[in-house]
Amino acid sequence: GQSLEQPSEVTAVEGAIVQINCTYQTSGFYGLSWYQQHDGGAPTFLSYNALDGLEETGRFSSFLSRSDSYGYLLLQELQMKDSASYFCAVRGSGYSTLTFGKGTMLLVSP
């Protein structure tokens, strides 16, 4: 099976940089994804890492180390609208499904 661990809550101030960590255990690894969810709304896809290293998309970056079974989401130049829950997810052994972590609630204050 798969399991993921991420902090339950992270706080930061506007303009700062925050890192949300994710460690995973999985029998077969096909990539680590990140999703954002505002106020219980529809989760939306942010990023995907299949290989080691950093992927950058605007203010958001995602990092993966397969040898450490570890990844993180880096949010720069934080804005109030970044207050949301962030979920890491790994592709299941059957390839077609995702297993999600329990989510990290990011609170951005002025």
Next chain:
Amino acid sequence: NAGVTQTPKFRVLKTGQSMTLLCAQDMNHEYMYWYRQDPGMGLRLIHYSVGEGTTAKGEVPDGYNVSRLKKQNFLLGLESAAPSQTSVYFCASSPGTVYSNQPQHFGDGTRLSIL
């Protein structure tokens, strides 16, 4: 540009009642999924489908049934609702395995309360 549409958005049921949640996608995606989200539990997969006419069990399938008679629709049924099924239900869809990265596209959710 509808994407994934879930109906209804809210519903209150009494214990023992049955109901069906409908999910429709207009992106011609092969894969569709039903999740439930409970406080502090993240998204847990109930059932999924990798194509029309196919379904498979996810992590928490007990008490639910699904059908995928048409590619664009994925139905989730509760035969005899229980208070433990009070949750927010999300439907999602994604392209097939030809893509190395197949992000899932989510609907806005159905908030279901069982009394």
